Amino acid sequence: MKIAVIGAGAMGSIYGGHLSLHNEVYLVDTNPDVVRTINEKGITLEENGEDHIYHPKAVTDTAGLPEMDLVILFVKALFSHAALASNRRLIGRDTYLLTLQNGSGHEDILGEFVPEDHIIIGTTEDQGTILGMAHIRHGGTGGTNLGMLKPDTEGMLDKVKETMDACGFRAKVHENIQQLIWNKLFVNVALSAVTVVLNVKMGYIAENAHASAMSAQLLHEAVTVAQALGLEADEAHLLQEIRETSMRVPEGVTSICADLSNGRRTEVDTISGSVIRAAKKVGVPVPAHEFLVNMVHAMEERAL
Numbered sequence: 001m002k003i004a005v006i007g008a009g010a011m012g013s014i015y016g017g018h019l020s021l022h023n024e025v026y027l028v029d030t031n032p033d034v035v036r037t038i039n040e041k042g043i044t045l046e047e048n049g050e051d052h053i054y055h056p057k058a059v060t061d062t063a064g065l066p067e068m069d070l071v072i073l074f075v076k077a078l079f080s081h082a083a084l085a086s087n088r089r090l091i092g093r094d095t096y097l098l099t100l101q102n103g104s105g106h107e108d109i110l111g112e113f114v115p116e117d118h119i120i121i122g123t124t125e126d127q128g129t130i131l132g133m134a135h136i137r138h139g140g141t142g143g144t145n146l147g148m149l150k151p152d153t154e155g156m157l158d159k160v161k162e163t164m165d166a167c168g169f170r171a172k173v174h175e176n177i178q179q180l181i182w183n184k185l186f187v188n189v190a191l192s193a194v195t196v197v198l199n200v201k202m203g204y205i206a207e208n209a210h211a212s213a214m215s216a217q218l219l220h221e222a223v224t225v226a227q228a229l230g231l232e233a234d235e236a237h238l239l240q241e242i243r244e245t246s247m248r249v250p251e252g253v254t255s256i257c258a259d260l261s262n263g264r265r266t267e268v269d270t271i272s273g274s275v276i277r278a279a280k281k282v283g284v285p286v287p288a289h290e291f292l293v294n295m296v297h298a299m300e301e302r303a304l
Helices: 010-019 032-041 077-086 156-166 177-198 203-207 209-228 235-248 255-261 272-282 287-303
Strands: 002-006 024-028 043-047 050-054 057-059 070-073 096-099 119-124 127-132 135-139 143-148 170-173
Touching: 002 010, 010 024, 010 043, 010 050, 010 070, 010 127, 010 135, 032 057, 070 077, 096 156, 119 156, 119 177, 143 156, 143 177, 156 170, 177 203, 177 209, 177 235, 177 255, 177 272, 177 287, 203 209, 203 235, 209 235, 209 272, 209 287, 255 287, 272 287
Parallel strands: 002 024, 002 070, 024 057, 043 135, 070 096, 096 119, 143 170
Antiparallel strands: 043 050, 119 143, 127 135
């Protein structure tokens, strides 16, 4: 299979490296130093305490490359449109786009480049930490969950699953992938934005009654939207899960909080913002989400 992985960060390197074992893989990144290192030395993945070297091809410019069977998007969600637009030549009539990015609603952007029946969305339980140039620690290995918005008339999901399984991933096809994505989203929307506006670590949410109340209100709105979309959501169970997550990793720093602290734009629009967009489709008010998203953006612009 011809596969392009856009974004050579931790997760893009993990997937691009492993998939290169049995496929023609091109890793696309805007950083010339990263691309040069991959082409000269390969990608080093520290896995189970040992270093393994993988050799996908890496490019900064996709001119001259063939149309792909599969394009996997692993850039930060706020750069998704620009990444696909600048690499549009990779996308042909038969190309499928796959996103395993955090948050939800990515299909709205992918749908500008391919038909809805050529979009694969999902989640990954793998984790990666950048140790150096093209040097990644691959930890927390888990499943790769895949699904489509439309019936898979071409059998592409099974092909992608077989390809990933053959390269060391544990892929699973889901009939209702949106349920799985929202299950993960509930925890993110109830924790991430709150830690940003309070400038606290995750443990504070469980420790402080006011922070807990904010988190509970955000969860309530997200659950109401999800149920209006026809998804299942047990609010009491989710509230307990969020509290346990906060207590289990009290020193945890959410990605949104880390980005803002480092003067970077956050992915709030694909986490809390995705609830707002979904709410508009089903006519459900989400004032707490709207307030927090506006606050995060105001804090971003103050920091830049």
